[in-house]
Amino acid sequence: MSFWKTKKLSEMTAEEWESLCDNCGKCCLHKLEDEETGKRVFTSIACKLINLKTCRCTRYTGRTRLVADCLDLKQSEFTRYDWLPATCAYRLLNDGKELPAWHPLLSGSTASVKKACVSISSYAIKESPGINPGDHIIEWLE
Ligand code: SF4
Numbered sequence: 001m002s003f004w005k006t007k008k009l010s011e012m013t014a015e016e017w018e019s020l021c022d023n024c025g026k027c028c029l030h031k032l033e034d035e036e037t038g039k040r041v042f043t044s045i046a047c048k049l050i051n052l053k054t055c056r057c058t059r060y061t062g063r064t065r066l067v068a069d070c071l072d073l074k075q076s077e078f079t080r081y082d083w084l085p086a087t088c089a090y091r092l093l094n095d096g097k098e099l100p101a102w103h104p105l106l107s108g109s110t111a112s113v114k115k116a117c118v119s120i121s122s123y124a125i126k127e128s129p130g131i132n133p134g135d136h137i138i139e140w141l142e
Pocket residue numbers: 020021022023024025026027028084085087088089090
């Protein structure tokens with residue numbers, strides 16, 4: 001039986017945990033939050049440390065030290081995963097849902113993430129001075 005069907009997130013080994021990430025890159029996009037309602041929206045502006053071809057962090061080990069608001073999900077409260085995109089495996093499993101067919105653990109290849117248009121690779125831009133996040137708000141159909 002697949003480990004993600006039998007184990008809770010908190011019971012997974014480090015290797016199992018990492019394999020759940022599909023490297024979509026969505027969590028590395030800047031977000032805007034409405035101060036009054038608390039509603040969050042994603043933008044297409046990505047963290048300066050992401051490689052937009054692979055959608056992987058270029059400084060994964062030191063990421064939370066190098067980027068102030070970068071979170072180590074494994075160290076975060078599972079009850080606070082609601083900010084993650086709806087396609088994120090950690091959020092899906094935490095909510096008791098199945099992994100989608102395009103997830104690399106089921107498809108056997110990371111190419112399926114791009115094919116399913118889940119990767120940010122084709123549209124994200126790197127953060128840089130002068131970019132107004134409000135001009136780059138996005139919404140996913142999911
Ligand atoms: S949103 Fe989830 S699956 Fe996608 S890169 Fe971030 S942690 Fe990985």
